[in-house]
Amino acid sequence: MSIKSIKDQTYYEVLEVSHTATPKEIQRAYEQAKETFDVDSLAIYSLFSEEEVREIKEAIEEAYRILIDEGLRESYDQSHFQTVGALPTEEPSEAQEVSDEKRTSLSFTGLSFNAEGEVYRGKALKQVRERMGVEPQTISKETKISVKTLEWIEEEAFEKLPPLVYLKGFLKSYAQSLGLDPQKVIEEYIRFMEESKNK
């Protein structure tokens, strides 16, 4: 995209998605854009005037309203690009790049955006730990949780795990040592455990 005023940008450019973006990609791009131009966003601090932010936010809402609706999007494409053949050449989509990076290169510390909504069950925790190259013994030393209990947590050996009140404490310490959000890990692990038990 060469430099353009927000008013001159296509809806695809406003949301930084490609012309072939799926509804899921559009949704993600919209959420990302809303976060970027939120009133409390650090990323826009000192760069844009209030008026510019207001204009961009309006453009984001309008672009989303049109592109998320199949019928409206089709009419928009027809009126703006005449025929499918007239669609501009695809450039790598910014939103797609963001999504890919969040899933891959930025996931190695376990702090990354959980783009696929992966549940923090035992297997996921093990995967994060292994990606970090940390042995259970190290976690055990740090958290004072026995290696055996850590293995049970990772192997989802629910019947061997301690009572809930202790388990929550263990999950909290384990999540903190991996740099994950403890609250999220506790909630998702317990939910997954209860669902598995009820099956």
Added chain:
Amino acid sequence: MGRNRVGQDQASHRKMIWTIGGGKGGSGKSFITTNVGICLSKLGIRVVLIDADLGGANLHTFLGISPPALSLSDFIKKRVSHLHEVLIPTAVPNLQLLTGAQDLLNAADAKSVQKRKLVRSIQSLDSDTALVDLGAGNSLSVLDFFLISDGGILVVTPEPTSIENTYRFLKSAFYRRLKQSVSSSSVKALIDGAMDRKNEMGIQNPYDLIKVARGMDEGDAQRMIEEIETFHPNLILNQVRSKKDIEIGFSIRSACLKYFGIRLHYLGYVVYDQDVSHSIRRRRPLVLENPRSRASQCVMEIASKLADSHKMSARFKGDEHQEH
């Protein structure tokens, strides 16, 4: 000069020169320069770390070595005949240190010819890549060095003050790059005026600037657009503590695209880690002292990306040689 994705100007045969600047004092530029340099050298790339921090050159301290007796000044003032004589060896294989570059950048009369001479001197060193710590300076010499390197890297922490300073640095570099690309003196003056948001011409952003410039000199306006399209600075977010912090990097990238029309490359992030300050206090680089720490892993990931672009660049140069 050719262009590449992660860098800016890429000359034909030379080694990659990365400059680390922008942001604010204390955002971790020297820490990142040292540790990324070590990671690259561990990957088999011959690295020279260059200290050009006007605010306080101390890369040697990060490496745990005493203040060096020789510096670039000794070469410039002809006290030694070859630049490699002022290179300081380190305990890390493939890694050398050059200090004193700040003296040249700091000189009030540092002309562009001197800066280019510095680049040529660095190019002549027997190494594959150079990492230059520019510190938090915002002077014209620092901006020029940032712009003439192969890749400028901004290090920012997820705090308003750090982001504000980074944008200030980026704006200065951006407008300086535009100014250097145009020939008409009236357009040059227009760019100077546009730096001030309260300018009388009502120019609020780069888009307004191009619009007004188009009315003055179509050729210059076109050259400015080309400069914008080929300007790809890199970003490292340091001291992140949460997923939300990591995502600020993506938001900064998006904000830069909307405001400047430039594609910033988000190289990666480094998590906040107590081990970092411990390693600095012990004067032992983190990636050597505690390579398994989370911050070390982040630094390694960033170094791998730079190594990849180094390989791409080498391949690109190889192709060029074959073509000729």
